[in-house]
Amino acid sequence: MERSQEESTQAAQAPVRPRRHSRQVTLRYAVDGEPRELKIGGGAPITVQSMTTGKTHDVENCLAEIKELADAGADVVRVAVPRPEDAEALKDIVHGATVPIVADIHFNHKYALKALEAGVAKVRINPGNIGKPEWEREVLLAAKERGTPIRIGVNGGSLEKDILDKYGYPRPEALFESAMRHVEACTRVGFEDIVISVKHSDVYFMIQSYRLLAEATDYPLHLGVTESGSLKTGPIKSSIGIGSLLADGIGDTIRVSLAADSVNEVRVGHQILKSLRLGRPGVNVIACPTCGRLAGDLFSVVDEVEEAVAARGFDKDLSVALMGCAVNGPGEAAGADLGVSLGRGRAHIFKRGETVGTVDQHEIADAVIQMIENWDEAAEGNSPGQ
Ligand code: SF4
Numbered sequence: 001m002e003r004s005q006e007e008s009t010q011a012a013q014a015p016v017r018p019r020r021h022s023r024q025v026t027l028r029y030a031v032d033g034e035p036r037e038l039k040i041g042g043g044a045p046i047t048v049q050s051m052t053t054g055k056t057h058d059v060e061n062c063l064a065e066i067k068e069l070a071d072a073g074a075d076v077v078r079v080a081v082p083r084p085e086d087a088e089a090l091k092d093i094v095h096g097a098t099v100p101i102v103a104d105i106h107f108n109h110k111y112a113l114k115a116l117e118a119g120v121a122k123v124r125i126n127p128g129n130i131g132k133p134e135w136e137r138e139v140l141l142a143a144k145e146r147g148t149p150i151r152i153g154v155n156g157g158s159l160e161k162d163i164l165d166k167y168g169y170p171r172p173e174a175l176f177e178s179a180m181r182h183v184e185a186c187t188r189v190g191f192e193d194i195v196i197s198v199k200h201s202d203v204y205f206m207i208q209s210y211r212l213l214a215e216a217t218d219y220p221l222h223l224g225v226t227e228s229g230s231l232k233t234g235p236i237k238s239s240i241g242i243g244s245l246l247a248d249g250i251g252d253t254i255r256v257s258l259a260a261d262s263v264n265e266v267r268v269g270h271q272i273l274k275s276l277r278l279g280r281p282g283v284n285v286i287a288c289p290t291c292g293r294l295a296g297d298l299f300s301v302v303d304e305v306e307e308a309v310a311a312r313g314f315d316k317d318l319s320v321a322l323m324g325c326a327v328n329g330p331g332e333a334a335g336a337d338l339g340v341s342l343g344r345g346r347a348h349i350f351k352r353g354e355t356v357g358t359v360d361q362h363e364i365a366d367a368v369i370q371m372i373e374n375w376d377e378a379a380e381g382n383s384p385g386q
Helices: 005-012 059-072 084-096 109-118 133-146 161-167 172-188 203-216 234-247 262-275 298-312 361-374
Strands: 024-031 034-041 047-051 076-080 101-105 122-125 150-155 194-199 253-255 283-287 318-323 338-342 346-351 354-360
Touching (some): 059 262, 133 172, 194 203, 203 234, 234 262, 298 318, 298 338
Parallel strands (some): 047 076
Antiparallel strands (some): 024 034, 338 346
């Protein structure tokens, strides 16, 4: 756990995170009649998406779910369109939402046409089941006419039969081939407002599939591990899959799929971005794992501070370290902007490795929040590692 002077210096001098060059697409939507845009790719901030789980045609509940996701920080919300009544409801959903709405279409290209008419910000089609090439072409031409982006959402579980027969298993090459087949269908009609995803439930295959795409194209990529599981396992799989790619600069928008309340998808998505110091500015809470030197109840302090930081939604870009002892804490967290380390009954407060005061242990969370509130980004300069 000890951090050498050299490591601390390296952290402070770390370069800006490089990102793969990608084209940019624009999602157009309106809030209370006022037009807005959200960019994906081309250096735009990486966005976090989620999906509603209720029936889309139950407009009131669907809009309530969209609001809950937007309040949790979802930049884009996708809704499933499996029935005609869902397609019919899209107009009202688009009208009532405050974030860009993406229509998720499988099997029936007519619903995609309907979604475009309803003014959705983007349509996701699953090329493995959208049907005949002429139907896909019809959708692409309609999207082109409206300037609405399309996501080519390839999924390891629903590849076209001929591709599956060729590879025998949804290997990365198979997902890549499926995606490129539909990229070509887009380029044939001169439509390039596309985002691509090649999701797989096997994290390793998912990573390889996206790497193939990232090398071969410059279209923006929507990252996700499909069917990643419950709140216990899903965040781990998603963090490995999405995080590995983002760490290599690959990915423009992300969705964490969880078999749990979708609000958790948004929280985990932002946490993945925050862990890599990508995405929106925000407070990154770091905590030591504790060891035999622990001098108090650090876990409660971490819970309290994380909850308070989440509740306040600070947009200051700084890291806060919570350390279990005063012996090694400040040194180990020298790369953090602010921190506290537990000591005998008291907690030491430090700023970029230097102790600047002490508080009683029961006052730690309040003291940390106060320090964040008082943090003056302009005066303090960039965080270490920025
Ligand atoms: S208790 Fe102290 S030495 Fe142990 S892990 Fe935490 S900061 Fe490091």
